[in-house]
Amino acid sequence: MSAAAAAAAADHGHDGHEEHHHEESFIRHYLFSVDHKMIAKQFLFTAILLFLLGGLLAVTVRWQIAWPWSKIPLAGYLVGQANPDASGMFSTISPEGYYAAMTMHASVMIFLVIIPLLVGFFGNWCVPLMIGAGDMAFPRLNMWSYWMFLTGAVFFLVSFFVEGGPAGAGWTAYPPLSAITPGNGVNLWALGVLFTGFSGVMGAVNYITTILKLRAPGMTLFRMPLVVWSILITSTLTLLATPVLASNLIMLFLDRVAGTSFFVPDGLVAGGLIYSGAEANAGMDAMRAGGGQVLMFQHLFWFYSHPAVYIMVLPAMGIASDILATFARKPIFGYRPMVYAMAGITGLGFIVWGHHMFQSGMNPYLGMTFMVSTMFIALPSAIKVFNWLATLWRGQIHFEVPMLWALAFVGMFIIGGLSGIFMAATPVDIHIHDTYFIVAHIHYVVFASTVVAIFGAIYFWFPKMFGRMMNPMLGKLHFWLTFVFLNGTFMLMHYVGLQGHPRRIAVAAMTDEVVKAGGGGYEFLVQYHWANVIMTICAIGLGFSQLPFFINFFHSMYKGKKAAQNPWRSNSLDWAAPTPPPHGNFVEPVLVYRGPYEYSHPDMPEDFAPQHSPDGSPIPDTTVAPAHS
Amino acid sequence: MRVSGGPICGFTNRGDGQNMNLGRNTWLGRGVGTLVALLFVFAGTSHAEGRGFLLPEAISEHADRIDHLFWLIFALTGIVFVGTEGLLLYFIWKYRAKEGGKAYHTHGNHKVEIIWTSIPALILGVLALLQFNLWVDIKDPERAPLDDPQAQEVHVLAKQFEWLFRYPGPDNKWGTEDDFSYNRLVVPQDRPVILRIKSLDVIHSLFLPELRFKQDAVPGMVITGWFQAYKAGKWEIACAELCGASHYKMRGEYEIVPPEEWDARYAEMYDEAGPIDYDSPTEFFRFWPVDQYVKALEFYEGEEEGR
Numbered sequence: 006m007s008a009a010a011a012a013a014a015a016d017h018g019h020d021g022h023e024e025h026h027h028e029e030s031f032i033r034h035y036l037f038s039v040d041h042k043m044i045a046k047q048f049l050f051t052a053i054l055l056f057l058l059g060g061l062l063a064v065t066v067r068w069q070i071a072w073p074w075s076k077i078p079l080a081g082y083l084v085g086q087a088n089p090d091a092s093g094m095f096s097t098i099s100p101e102g103y104y105a106a107m108t109m110h111a112s113v114m115i116f117l118v119i120i121p122l123l124v125g126f127f128g129n130w131c132v133p134l135m136i137g138a139g140d141m142a143f144p145r146l147n148m149w150s151y152w153m154f155l156t157g158a159v160f161f162l163v164s165f166f167v168e169g170g171p172a173g174a175g176w177t178a179y180p181p182l183s184a185i186t187p188g189n190g191v192n193l194w195a196l197g198v199l200f201t202g203f204s205g206v207m208g209a210v211n212y213i214t215t216i217l218k219l220r221a222p223g224m225t226l227f228r229m230p231l232v233v234w235s236i237l238i239t240s241t242l243t244l245l246a247t248p249v250l251a252s253n254l255i256m257l258f259l260d261r262v263a264g265t266s267f268f269v270p271d272g273l274v275a276g277g278l279i280y281s282g283a284e285a286n287a288g289m290d291a292m293r294a295g296g297g298q299v300l301m302f303q304h305l306f307w308f309y310s311h312p313a314v315y316i317m318v319l320p321a322m323g324i325a326s327d328i329l330a331t332f333a334r335k336p337i338f339g340y341r342p343m344v345y346a347m348a349g350i351t352g353l354g355f356i357v358w359g360h361h362m363f364q365s366g367m368n369p370y371l372g373m374t375f376m377v378s379t380m381f382i383a384l385p386s387a388i389k390v391f392n393w394l395a396t397l398w399r400g401q402i403h404f405e406v407p408m409l410w411a412l413a414f415v416g417m418f419i420i421g422g423l424s425g426i427f428m429a430a431t432p433v434d435i436h437i438h439d440t441y442f443i444v445a446h447i448h449y450v451v452f453a454s455t456v457v458a459i460f461g462a463i464y465f466w467f468p469k470m471f472g473r474m475m476n477p478m479l480g481k482l483h484f485w486l487t488f489v490f491l492n493g494t495f496m497l498m499h500y501v502g503l504q505g506h507p508r509r510i511a512v513a514a515m516t517d518e519v520v521k522a523g524g525g526g527y528e529f530l531v532q533y534h535w536a537n538v539i540m541t542i543c544a545i546g547l548g549f550s551q552l553p554f555f556i557n558f559f560h561s562m563y564k565g566k567k568a569a570q571n572p573w574r575s576n577s578l579d580w581a582a583p584t585p586p587p588h589g590n591f592v593e594p595v596l597v598y599r600g601p602y603e604y605s606h607p608d609m610p611e612d613f614a615p616q617h618s619p620d621g622s623p624i625p626d627t628t629v630a631p632a633h634s
Numbered sequence: 635m636r637v638s639g640g641p642i643c644g645f646t647n648r649g650d651g652q653n654m655n656l657g658r659n660t661w662l663g664r665g666v667g668t669l670v671a672l673l674f675v676f677a678g679t680s681h682a683e684g685r686g687f688l689l690p691e692a693i694s695e696h697a698d699r700i701d702h703l704f705w706l707i708f709a710l711t712g713i714v715f716v717g718t719e720g721l722l723l724y725f726i727w728k729y730r731a732k733e734g735g736k737a738y739h740t741h742g743n744h745k746v747e748i749i750w751t752s753i754p755a756l757i758l759g760v761l762a763l764l765q766f767n768l769w770v771d772i773k774d775p776e777r778a779p780l781d782d783p784q785a786q787e788v789h790v791l792a793k794q795f796e797w798l799f800r801y802p803g804p805d806n807k808w809g810t811e812d813d814f815s816y817n818r819l820v821v822p823q824d825r826p827v828i829l830r831i832k833s834l835d836v837i838h839s840l841f842l843p844e845l846r847f848k849q850d851a852v853p854g855m856v857i858t859g860w861f862q863a864y865k866a867g868k869w870e871i872a873c874a875e876l877c878g879a880s881h882y883k884m885r886g887e888y889e890i891v892p893p894e895e896w897d898a899r900y901a902e903m904y905d906e907a908g909p910i911d912y913d914s915p916t917e918f919f920r921f922w923p924v925d926q927y928v929k930a931l932e933f934y935e936g937e938e939e940g941r
Contacts, residue, residue, distance in 0.1 A: 099879075100879040100880060100882065101879045104876070104879060104881075173879065174876065175876045179836075179837055179875070179876070181835065181836045181837070181853055182836040182837065182876065182877060182878060185835075185836070186878075270853050270854025270855075271854055272834075272853070272854065273834075273835060273853050273854070274793075274834050274835060275793075275794060275834070275835035275836065297854075298854075299837065299852050299853060299854055299855070300852065300855075333729070333737060334731075334736075334737040335737040335738070335739070335740075336739065336740065336741050336742075337741075337742075338740065338741070338742045338743075339741075339742035339743075339747050340741060340742065341742075342742065342747045342751075364839060364848050364849055364850050364874075365837075365850045365852070366849070366850050366852045366855050366857045369769065369770060369773035369774050370770070370774070372769070372773070373766060373769060373770070376762060376765065376769070377762050380758045380759070380761060380762040381755070381758060381759075381762075383754070383758055384751065384754055384755055384758060387750070387754045388747070388750065388751055388754075390718060391718075391746075391750045392742070392747075394718065394721050394722060394725065395742070395746070397722070397725040397726070397729060398725055398729065398738075399729060399737060399738035399740075400725075400729045400737045400738075401729065401730075401731040401732070401735050401736065401737040402725075402726060402729050402730050402731055403731045404730070404731075412722070412726060415722060416719055416722055419714075419715065419718050419719060419722075420715070423711040423714060423715055424711075426707055426710075426711055426758075426761075427704070427707055427708075427711075430703060430704075430707055430761065430765055431765055431769040431773075432699070432700045432703050432765050432768045432769050432772060433700060433703055433704050433707065435700065435772065435846055435847070435848050436689070436700060436704075436843070436846040436848065438848055438874065439839060439841070439848070439874035439875060440874070500688065503688050503689055504688075504689070504690055504843075505690050505841070505843030505872065507841060507872045507873070507874045508874075509876045509881060510881065510882035511881075511882040512882045512883075513882075515885070523883075524883055525880075525882040525883040525885075526882060526885070527870050527872060527885055528870060529690070529843070529869075529870055602741075604737060604739070605736050605737035605738070605739045606739050607739055612736060612737065
């Protein structure tokens, strides 16, 4: 279906709509679908399956730190067994296996789970529905966006089976380590990231066009839900930053396979081999020209990857804003400041990348500049937190499952945001850089904030997606277990990090057993080993906490209570579509009369006023011809 | 318009007909409170000898100044943390849905937005200004006491997976017969120590926790760092940048020697290591030749005088 037809479906109402109820083949409907809702579901299912993989890798990493060189369940299948005699279920891993698990945990979670869930799944699901469009502006490009993502995922997955295992140079893949590591792991990693990048750019073009051109009549920019704003702003970031990462990855790839020296400096000697440089090689032949710039990779990498952190948090902020307003039955406090704050984060987000490089040998005065911009990027985040709190103030808070997640998002985001100030302070960063403090910070932002908001979004929009409610008891069980265990896992990381626990070490405590097994780790970390053990136990608990979610998700899809069209009594246009929305989304053309957050207006009959209702009174459920799915 | 967050002493609404939500809200409060309390209890109980609360022992002026800034930020963020999380929990409890209740309809308030934008902006701005000097004092090589006759210069070469150190020998001049290399960082107390840091292969990071010293060692670059310890003792060197499969084994040791013992100790180290045999130099001297370093140094110094 073309964009024009999609728009026509929305504009011409019933007559136009009927045309789209022709039978589609299975492949056309489920695999090469151009319907934004099906593509959203494809992203959702792919990403939550990969979420399991990323989680297993995380447990492998934690297990190894708490109980070094012990037998780890399932790890042998993922990153190879150190002891081939061991059974596949429980096996020890090698140091290479540890670093592969660590690298792939981060890469899978960032590139294959969180960004696709937020932008691919969530953007696809919400944007057309929330602005009253029949589909995305470029449905076929949208399909390609999913298939590019899947191609990237396949590169990642294949790398688990190649000689030498997957990439082990960290998700940041700093050269020269990543440039000189043998094997195909890093090559496949680079290709995988490159393809997920293509997917991201295709999505970004599509979202920007859709939001700017396909809004329903009356849907002005400042009547859009904050979710839509967040996707618009995120897409701008993706569009501008991703090509820089792509160029970086291509140069790394060429350094690895074509013998170029973009990131290989003069005089590099590793493992008895002279990699580059004629001056110091004392009669040995250099393998390549040398003269590359090591720090250039970091600059280009963080020019994308710092904005990527905002790509990973802005949509979560949008989700939380919408859920908070709906269940506090109150308009978002300071809607426009919220939009400006997101725009401010984006603008500043492009000039703070250097704060990842304070200790890299970069000119200290450059570091000082980045420190100032980084300090000020805390400001828009603070404004958002204050506005969320003020949204709750004098509200009527209903503790439905999505709301629990949204509230937890606010609470956890405060922690993740405040710990960032320690790192922004360059002198303090000298001590905490590359320690577990950083690991704690990124997990409070990306897991405790973003993933928590994603769960909120899934519980919130599930009824619209599948026409059934998720079980609230299981939902609350999932919430409380996750909430407790995530804090158990990540809170202590701040503490050990401040004590000097470096990140990315396969063995932390230099105990007697470790010394007997070949050494590694540090003596001063022996006294904090209890903390590592607690964190690991909580991480395993966190893994099991997701069981209720998976049971709930797949059970409710078929057996859940039937959902009404607007079960949460929410205002935005997505709830004006039938449940589940048919191809083309809306049965009748929608007109927008007001902003998305007119809750509890004193002149309105109910405590909500749908955006498409002329007088603000709730509109009866739209009837729809038998759904074709 | 009143937006200050409702009646602060408003616990009067708590009737008997409260719904199930109340229990859940206080659990949330207790949960977070307990976690924070636990963190502090653990931090206190593991207060091992020589290590501070939250941070390791500090043994240099730089370290003290960094800790100062740390505790200032800790206090500021602590206040914000308690304030915002407290308000969040209070609102969750106070504004739980009540039968027949209606939320207060407001779209915001211009004045409070300006207040809560400008106050944090001011605090963040001041915080940024406060650190300029400290940061530059530590990191800018031009502020390092390079010309101090007391200064002890040491070359640090990082390679997979060990730390190597090179000393100018008893005459304290580079490129002379008595240069020697050593596998531990041993330096005098109360004297500036100038480190010239380089890596042979991949990026490493020299991390001396008690000195709050961290600097990446980058192949293709010689990076200057410095510190001055006021306490003698032995501690561990960590590598803070992933450098390969044995990164976790890249442990080193550093020792601060009391000033009165330094000369004897330096001579002892020299005897132990022996002078460099320039006909068959070790890896260190082969790939980072001293004369090359001396030439570069003279070049830069000449350039500086020319300016």
